[in-house]
Amino acid sequence: MPRRMANVEFRNYQWQHRFDDHIAPLNRLVDELCNGGKVPYIAPIYGGINSKMLSILRDPGPKTQIEDNGSGFLCLENDDATAEKMCELIAEAGIDVSEMVPWNAYPWYINRAPNAAEIKTGIDPLKKLIDLLPNLRVVILHGGAAHNCWKKFTRCFPNIAEERGLSIIETYHTSRQAFWHPDEEVREARRQHLRDSLRRAASILHETEMPNHRQQR
Template sequence: MPRRMADPAFRAAQEAGRYAPHVRPINEMVDALRGDARGWLPHVAPLHGGTTARVLSILRDPGPATRDGAGSGFLCIENDDPTAERQLQMFTDVGIGAADITPWNAYPWYINAAPGAAQLDAGVAPLVQLIELMPDIRVVFLQGAHARAGWERLARRHPVPARRVEKVVATFHPGRQALFHRDPEVRRARAEHRESAYRDVAAVIR
């Protein structure tokens, strides 16, 4: 069921599991990053696989639905927003469950804006650290141009952790705006590319 973070009981359960064993190392890393001058960033919801996940799903930056108070305080495909709902549906359609995934962002701190080059550079070190915390990782799923740009920086500067990944799959961002184009054929091609990418991720972990 999409948008379960809107349910107080579901959200309370996620908050109670914030430091469950499979997400503790990641969320403790987030706590340390919150001490950085760059500011606040959301935890990873325990609904997800955390350190046991086989898929690392990377988007651009945390959206408003991740904010403490106004949102859930978590990265989660059950957040109360259209992008999370669309991701949930596409992952479900190809048989990928929330526990198969750890969500992240090319720029993990909250800015609710497109990160610049320096910000993408800053996002590389936390991403390397996250990969080291995921021994079962098989796929990095890059959704959007900023996710691709962040990964390219990591692959150039840190080839050893990059090579631990069996496959890198890149496609458009799951947000509705990623399909905007005057030409309906271009919109259709982008939608098909995105759907195919989700199937590619599923094929690796089956």
């Protein structure tokens, strides 16, 4: 159910369990990164170290920030339209939230598009995160910043997808801006690409198709 972070009891439960065994290594990484700025925790509803899918978006939105009346978490239950859309699409694709973990090309809160230098800064945290995910099978890249981040990342670690057996899927961001276009057919094609990409991810997670497929945007 979308937007559950608007519920105080649900939000408090996430906060109390943010260092449960499955999620603690990831949120200790967040604490380490917070020395350089605001990085939201990863909500414990996710699979944490057991996750098979990594979902990378651009940067944390305002509703991840406690100071902006947000949750303090990366979570598809956050009280905003982007999270709500992701929640709906994940459910529609048949992916359980416990199978995945979210991240951002630039993990620090800036509330704007990260520049090239900032995306480069996100490479080391991304590598540390991936090293904490032994069961990872799919990396899904949402939007241009995530695509650029992965290109820079693979220049530093060119064999990581092959060595880890990862399927890399490029698609659109779930924000409304990703679908701003005067042509309704183009908008619908983008929405369908996003749905198809998540279904492709689900098929890999559930072993109905072979991994190591790369889908271009």
